[in-house]
Amino acid sequence: MPMKVKEVADLIGISVRTLHHYDDIGLLTPKETTESGYRLYSDDDLEMLQQILFFKELGFPLKRIKDIINSPTFDRKEALELHRKMLLEKRRRLDKMIGTIDKTLRQMKGDIEMTNKEIFEGFDFSHNPYEQEARERWGDEAVDKYNASIAKMSKDRQKAMSKEWDRIYRKLADLRHGSPESHEAQAAIKEWYDFLNDIGDYSLGAFKCLGQMYVDDERFTKNIDKYGEGLAAFMRNAMAVYADNNKK
Structure with a gap:
């Protein structure tokens, strides 16, 4: 059943203003409206909104998200699988950092002694290996190939x-x-x-x-x-x- 913008906002926990902005920039524009002119979000619209929010969570700018999802080569299943890989890698790093915080708190209490290496465990300034895969899939792979040629x-x-x-x-x-x-x-x-x-x-x-x-x-x-x-x-x-x- 189609949902009004306020219902979608309440369901997801984002603002009505955000959904209006997505509509204004052509990122997510529901095809249906009520007789009064209110936007109606279909199941397809909600699925696309989920995809948009996954991209946003992973740091993609809105302009790039719009470019990606409107591409004729866009594959939603492929995107979700790569999102999952990236989020799992992000969770792995966060778990390590949380563990380091817990150890640091214990050290402050005098319960344990940490090595210098342990103090910085979880800090990883190298790129998420799946970020490169995402960049190649939705970013500038063709440009890189051109430069290499x-x-x-x-x-x-x-x-x-x-x-x-x-x-x-x-x-x-x-x-x-x-x-x-x-x-x-x-x-x-x-x-x-x-x-x-x-x-x-x-x-x-x-x-x-x-x-x-x-x-x-x-x-x-x-x-x-x-x-x-x-x-x-x-x-x-x-x-x-x-x-x-x-x-x-």
């Missing part, structure tokens, strides 16, 4: 690729005030798609997600917009159109 190229080849990159970006910058759906824009964005696949391995879904990253990540936006303000957003839109139009 570039690094293996000869200096002459890198110079030629740099010139081609510059040519494509300038062409797209000249088109950025027009429609991303135009024949000219789609022809130019196809050149970019072919350019990337000449070096790496980009599926249409990954290409679309990369375009979204151009806007979500300020570093991408800043560098791309050096060719012309608004180019990053234009490329994002053109890449999404290209990916959607070329699905088999």
